[in-house]
Amino acid sequence: MLGLALRSLRKRASAFAASFLAMLLGATMVMGFASMLDTAEGSGATGAARETLTTMATVVGGWGLLLVVFAVASTLTLSVRQRAAEMALLKSAGATPGQLARMIVGEAAGLALVAALAAIAPAIAAGRALLGLLHGTGQVPAEVGYHFGPAALSIGIGVTLVSAVAAALIAARRAVRGRAAESMAAAAADDARLSKKRIVFAALFLLAAASEAIVTVTVMDGSSDAMATSGQADIFAGIGLALLAPAIVRRAAALAAGPLRALGGAAGDLAAATMRRRTGALASAVTPVVLFVGTAVGTLYLQATENAAMDAAGLAKTPEDKSIETLNFVVIGMVVLFTAIMLVNTLIAATAHRGREFGQTRLAGATPRQVLTAVALESAVLTVTGVVLGTVASVFTIVPFGLARRDSAVPDGDVRTYAAVVALAAVLTGLTAFGATRRTIRVPAVEAALR
Template sequence: MMSLALRSLRHRPGGFVASFLVMFLGATMLMSFASMLDTAQHDAVDAGSEETLTTLASVIGGWGLLLVVFAVTSTLTLSVQQRGSDMALLRSVGATPAQVGRMIVGEAVVLSVLASLLAVPGAMFAGRALLDVLIDTDQVLPAVSYRFGPVGLSMGVGITLVAAVLAAWLAARRTARARVAEAVAAAATGKRRLGKIRVVAAVLFMAGGINLGVLTMVLEHGKTAEIMQTAGSASILVAIGLALLAPLLIRGVTGLLGGPLQRFTGVSGYLTVQNVRRRADRLGTVLMPIILFVGIGTGTFYMQAIENAATTAEGITKTNEQRNIETLNFVVIGTVVLFACIMLVNVLIAATTHRGREFGQQRLIGATPRQVLRMVGAEGVLLAVTGVLFGTIASLATVVPFTVARTEDVVPDTSLTIYLTIVAIAAVVTMLASTATARRRLRTPAVEAVAA
């Protein structure tokens, strides 16, 4: 099955681009932060700089690990879903569930090792830039020199490999264990039930986030660092929990908005509703990064904005240390949010590119290219609305508890500019990535698209 995995990668490289890109970017982020541990281990580094470097690498590396695992799982799951007919064919000609699973895991292993090794130069550049920020903000002494060594390399390659194998196992588990008839039906209709393990994991993540939100409100008022740590983590956990339930969420929103959408957009609206209902599982994979982007971005950026407003209201003049920490927070937060945004674009393009045959079939039965494009646009609207709605709910796990802890109010006295900017980015990226890719796919004649 490993030889089959290698042949699959060689003959269908386009089907693995999304997974490779996520692994590459994830390994770059992990190694750049992990290299701070290499830098901290040098004998010439003072105790204060060593503590800063170690703490940064540990905290951000931990959250980076979680996000990379989630991102790789999403893209690999989408890849396996898109190749459902191939998996069903393998099962029908006698391949056992274990053999199919080994093939999928083998593909992931090759991709992860290649992606992480190619990410080394970029990680070294990013790590050096991160150290420069730490020095410029007086978190680390200027005498500290950057080092990229075995810790950064092993963590980048090792974590990416483990994440890929785990994600591949989870993605393959359901496909491989399904009966042949069920696998063929699932490949043809795209309909799958949400697994129990996934639902339980979603509940646990959301419960953990809510627990951190409650903890934020009961912590001692003066412990700002501890409050920010628990509050910031809350929205991340809740966002991941909601993202795991994405297929159910998109079905629910479609049930509410499907009627008005069909009345206002006619044939395109009808096609949209039918496609979303039939492909909720695959569209749920696209919805995941929207929820993460909006939830994490809104929650963490507003947390710093609330802290700034509270400090000003208390009449406290910010020290250089406080301003430097704020700058560093924005750098770290920006890195995580940027990764979520790239993940969103990556998954959208991968999901839409694969639909060339579907678009061709719709055109052959009478739909015009304009109607198909409007259908994709309407799907984008549904995805954006759903992602913004539940991403906003996830962000409240950080915003409300942190506001209560710092100001004893429930609603923060801050501008809506941050929220509107994040929502606008999510909506624009969703619409542009999906419609631009669909427009490019529609340039292929319908007969050729169906035959491909």
């Protein structure tokens, strides 16, 4: 099965593109931040400079690690879900569940190793840029030179391999269970029911977010140290809500069915039927929207509230305050870039797989314009769902921090900040879905339907 996995990677490179990009970006991010440990050690940095480098590597890198693991798991699950019919055929040909699991894990491990090695060069560039930012803000002396070594390599390659194998094992468990006939039926139905383990993990992440919020309001009340606890609550909450996305999207699709049919006519009816039938696959596009909106909104308003609290107290920013502010904006930039690319990546992968569906729909009488309109309506529902969930996730950060620092649940900051984040999420989702669909339906309907 390992040989089959390697041949599968060579012959079906396009099918693994989304997972490879997630691993490549993840490895680049993790190595780039981890190289701050090499820099601190290799340059002999001491005092505040060493602390800043270590904090940048551990705190921001830790958040990035969490996002990377979740992104890799999401794209691999989507890839395996899209190959459900293929897995069922292999079962009917005599493949055992253990063999299929080894094939999936072998594919993921091979992909992760290539991605990690390919990430070394961009990670070095990213690490240099990060150190340059710290030089520019005066947090690290200019004489501290950049070093990329064993810490970055071991952490980056290790994390990429472990996260890929762990994600593959999770995806494989669902793909290989059941008999061939049952697997074929499940592949056709795109079953989006939540497993017990998924619900448990979602509850754990939401409880972690709630715990951070409670600690912020009670233990950290009145202290700027509240940023340390509240700052990660939105990430925990975002991941917890994203794990529940299939069930939430199914409910959102049911609520939107009536308005879609009323406003979109035939295209609206097509969109409503598709969302009801392909809930599991479409829910994968909601995940990056939730993380993007939740983390960006939470961190931006957290920093705005902290700035307002310091202004009200008549305090000037210390080097430590500037360091924390830089960390926050690095987090925002990291999350915006990573989740934006993952959003585009996931939507392209999910839409490209629908070529046969689009072909069959056109043969049944739908025009290309109706297909495009239906996908646009689907994207609108998914965007609204993701924005709502992301906003809920951000509340776990901005409300507790506001209460702790300003005795107010209403965050400081301009409402245009929120509008800009939402608009960017909507533009990315809409343009990507439209472009990917338009490219997919260029294939003649008969040819696409036979694929």
